[in-house]
Structure formats: C-alpha cells, structure tokens
Amino acid sequence: MSGFARFLLGRRARRRWIHLILGGALAMPYLLLSEVVVGPVFGSRYVFSSLPLQLVAFAAALPLAALTTLFPPTRPMCVAVVRALCDVDGERLADGPARGAAARGRTAAWFTLHLGLGGVVAGMSLAVPPFAGVLIVLPAFVTLRDTRLGLPEILDHTWALALAPVAGVAALVALAGSAALAGLLLAHGAPALLGPAPEERLAAAEARAEDLAVRNRLARELHDSVGHALSAVTLQASAARRVLDTDPRFVREALLAIEETTRRTVGELDAVLSVLRDTDASPTAPAPTLAIDLDGLLHRTRAGEARVTATVECDPGSLSPPVSREAYRIVQEGLSNALRHTDGQVAVALRIAATGTHLEITLENPLRRGTAPRSGGGHGLRGIADRARLLGGTAEAGPVENTWRLHVRLPLEAPA
Structure with missing residues (x-):
C-alpha cells in the first residue's frame, strides 16, 4: 500500500x-x-x-x-x-x-x-x-x-x-x-x-578519448620528470650525507646537482601545470630532448655516486623532434627505475644506437640479491610502453639471468 x-x-x-x-x-x-x-x-x-x-x-x-x-x-x-x-x-x-x-x-x-x-x-x-x-x-x-x-x-x-x-x-x-x-x-x-544521436555519441566518445589521451600524456610527463628528479635528488643527498665530513668537494658538487635538478624540474612542472589549467595554453618551456639534454641527464644522475656507463652509437641531433623527446623521457625513466631499485650502488649500462630504420635503447643493471624480479613493472614501465607504442615502436622489460634489462625500439621517423 x-x-x-x-x-x-x-x-x-x-x-x-x-x-x-x-x-x-x-x-x-x-x-x-x-x-x-x-x-x-x-x-x-x-x-x-x-x-x-x-x-x-x-x-x-x-x-x-x-x-x-x-x-x-x-x-x-x-x-x-x-x-x-x-x-x-x-x-x-x-x-x-x-x-x-x-x-x-x-x-x-x-x-x-x-x-x-x-x-x-x-x-x-x-x-x-x-x-x-x-x-x-x-x-x-x-x-x-x-x-x-x-x-x-x-x-x-x-x-x-x-x-x-x-x-x-x-x-x-x-x-x-x-x-x-x-x-x-x-x-x-x-x-x-x-x-x-549516434553521431553525437561518436563525437562525445572522441572528445573523451582525446581528453583521456591528454591526461595520460600529462601523467606520463609528471611521473617521468618529477619521479626521476626525486629519485636523483634522494640519491645525491644520501651520497652527500655519507661523505659530508670527508669530501667537501663532492658535497658541493652534489648540492649543485640537486639545485640544477630541482630548478629544471620546477620549470617542467610549471609547463605541465599550465596545460592542465588551460587546455589552449602552450608549454612555457621546451620539452627536453635526447639531442640537447642527454649529457645533463647523465651528469645529474652520476652526481649521486651512480655509476652509469653510456654508449651512444648514433647522432641524437639527427632524430626527429618527437622521437628525440620520447627517447629522452624513456632514458630518464629507465635510469630512474634502475637507481630506485638498486639504490645507485651498482653499475647501470645504457646503450643508444641506430640500426637501420630504428633507434634502439638498451638499459641494464644487475638485480640485487634477495630482490624479486619486477614482473610487469609499475607506472614507469607502463609509461615507457605507451610512449613506444604511440611512436609505432616496442618496449620490453624483464629479468635476463641476473640482470634487469629494458630494451626499446623506436622508428627514426615518427609516424604522422
């Protein structure tokens, strides 16, 4: 009732x-x-x-x-x-x-x-x-x-x-x-x-997909730039603390690297946030590229006692801007993952080479004893896979015997 x-x-x-x-x-x-x-x-x-x-x-x-x-x-x-x-x-x-x-x-x-x-x-x-x-x-x-x-x-x-x-x-x-x-x-x-109507549903789905793509891109940028900066700064500060009383010169270099890393990251963060606040806004700072910023990335990474061996067998300046940008982020995230899981106390081998029509990025570091392999990875590895897929390339990551290996293949020319 x-x-x-x-x-x-x-x-x-x-x-x-x-x-x-x-x-x-x-x-x-x-x-x-x-x-x-x-x-x-x-x-x-x-x-x-x-x-x-x-x-x-x-x-x-x-x-x-x-x-x-x-x-x-x-x-x-x-x-x-x-x-x-x-x-x-x-x-x-x-x-x-x-x-x-x-x-x-x-x-x-x-x-x-x-x-x-x-x-x-x-x-x-x-x-x-x-x-x-x-x-x-x-x-x-x-x-x-x-x-x-x-x-x-x-x-x-x-x-x-x-x-x-x-x-x-x-x-x-x-x-x-x-x-x-x-x-x-x-x-x-x-x-x-x-x-x-069906065409309106299609337009709405395309708008949502475009918005999701932009959000995912911004999330990858934030994760890779800020995540790498925090990992590098942590390692640099930890190394400087250990030799604070015995090696003042190294401490000064570590503090300078921390300053450079944070200043650069703040600029990248401002650029990403400006896009988040205004969808029509353009980044206020150019995105880092492999051709221009690789040396600085390696220098800041090594400032925290990280032993990074880099072999570059190609001319980064010959890469197209999209490939150069994404390759830089892939190298940055690969180094960040390696340092995060090894505490920066083991050697990290980086190799960048051009083979035929592809750019190959290989990063290897020994697995620590007692550490389980990172099956599937976290947000960083998914971000690397997304970057490679968007350019028409591939990304593979996983343990090979006692070594963690990241291998990425990107076309030298980005698709339209």
Whole structure:
C-alpha cells in the first residue's frame, strides 16, 4: 500500500507532476493562438463555451508547438528541465542544440508530447480537485445540490448522495494516477527522444578519448620528470650525507646537482601545470630532448655516486623532434627505475644506437640479491610502453639471468 502511495504522491511523482503542469503552461500561448483561428473557421466567437471546439483548438495548437523546436535552445531547455524534475540519468540525455533532421524530429516529438500530456494533466489538475471536493462534502451540505454548481441530477437520490464522497476520493486518485502514469511515460521516453544521436555519441566518445589521451600524456610527463628528479635528488643527498665530513668537494658538487635538478624540474612542472589549467595554453618551456639534454641527464644522475656507463652509437641531433623527446623521457625513466631499485650502488649500462630504420635503447643493471624480479613493472614501465607504442615502436622489460634489462625500439621517423 505504501508503495502505491509513493507511486501516486511520492517525491518523484510530485516532481514529474510539476513537469507536466509546466508543459500545460507552455501550451497555453499556442492554444490561445489556435483559438484565434479555430473560432472563425467554425463560425464561433466563443470557443471556450464549447468543449469540442476547445479540443479542436488544442489539437491544432500542438503542431504550432512543434515548430518551436526549429529554434536551437529548445532541446537544451527541455533537457535541463527533464534532468531537474524527471529523475532521468543525465548521461542518457544529449547536451547542446539538436543537429540534423533526425535529432530535430525527435526533439519536436518530445516537445509536442510534453505539451500535449501536460495540457491534459494541467486541465485535469484545475478541474478535478474542486469537483471532487464538492462531492466529498456534499452529504454534509445537502443544500449544495440546489446551487448553480451544475451537479448531475443523479445526486438527488439518497444512495448516490451517500456514495458521493467515495466518487470524490476516486476522482482524486484517478487524477494522481493519470499524472503519475503520464510522468512515467515522459521519463521513459526522454532518453529516446532527447538522447544523443549516434553521431553525437561518436563525437562525445572522441572528445573523451582525446581528453583521456591528454591526461595520460600529462601523467606520463609528471611521473617521468618529477619521479626521476626525486629519485636523483634522494640519491645525491644520501651520497652527500655519507661523505659530508670527508669530501667537501663532492658535497658541493652534489648540492649543485640537486639545485640544477630541482630548478629544471620546477620549470617542467610549471609547463605541465599550465596545460592542465588551460587546455589552449602552450608549454612555457621546451620539452627536453635526447639531442640537447642527454649529457645533463647523465651528469645529474652520476652526481649521486651512480655509476652509469653510456654508449651512444648514433647522432641524437639527427632524430626527429618527437622521437628525440620520447627517447629522452624513456632514458630518464629507465635510469630512474634502475637507481630506485638498486639504490645507485651498482653499475647501470645504457646503450643508444641506430640500426637501420630504428633507434634502439638498451638499459641494464644487475638485480640485487634477495630482490624479486619486477614482473610487469609499475607506472614507469607502463609509461615507457605507451610512449613506444604511440611512436609505432616496442618496449620490453624483464629479468635476463641476473640482470634487469629494458630494451626499446623506436622508428627514426615518427609516424604522422
């Protein structure tokens, strides 16, 4: 019983009832305009005095309402009201004006349906409650039968008078039920009539994919630049602390490397954050490349007692800018992973070579005893794999005997 009461007069039902009454209010201007035409056509000056003419005028008003959907704001307005009052999942509704004949046709069908059902329910909401109220109180005020309320003659009978309150309550229940069913119909029809068209869904999916790609790119940049900087600074500070009293010169060099690393990382962080704040913003600092920044990267890494042996068998300056940028980030992340998992106390071998049409980056470091191989890796290795895949290359990482080996192949020319 409580479920039926919630269906008729629950919060959702009341909000949908208000939605229908708004539809009836929107229908009034079209109805008045239609009556101006219907009256002369049928030779009547008072359309309101004839129920059939009122129905004809209402039917003629609905096509006039459908013409309103030619204006672009119609669908956004309808969607906003449905989201607010009909408890429809907003993701199932379209955003923005209707584009294309099919979308405009569905919007016209929705607007016409809303105004049609709303006009009927709004009219019932005005007429039924007073009539039902009179029926309910009629046995207590028998003299109401003799007034000019237009009550049916059947109420002159005693048995009909006794059943009048029941009929009044039934009329109110029927009104609430009609409003609930009409609101339910509109709520179920909204996604089909106001939902996005296939091309709109495709455009939205492409926009989400583009946004996700940008976010992933920024996440990789933050992880590789900031993560490497923190690892390098940690190792440099740890090495400087160990020889603080015995090798002041090394401490000065380590502090200088920390200063350079943090200053450079802050610049890269500002560039990434500027893109996050404003999607149209361009980075304030150029991205590091293998051709220009490899020597500085190796110098800062070695400043923390890391033994990095680098063999470069190609001309980094001949690489295309995208390949040079991604190769730098791959080397940076590879070194960061190696130092993070070895504490910088073992030798790290880096080899960069051009073979045919590909650039090969190989980084190896011995596995520490008692350390389980890093199967699958973390965000860093996934970022390296993503960078390689976006350029049309490959990345492999894993243990080879007692050595952790990272091998990346990139095309010398980035794809369009």
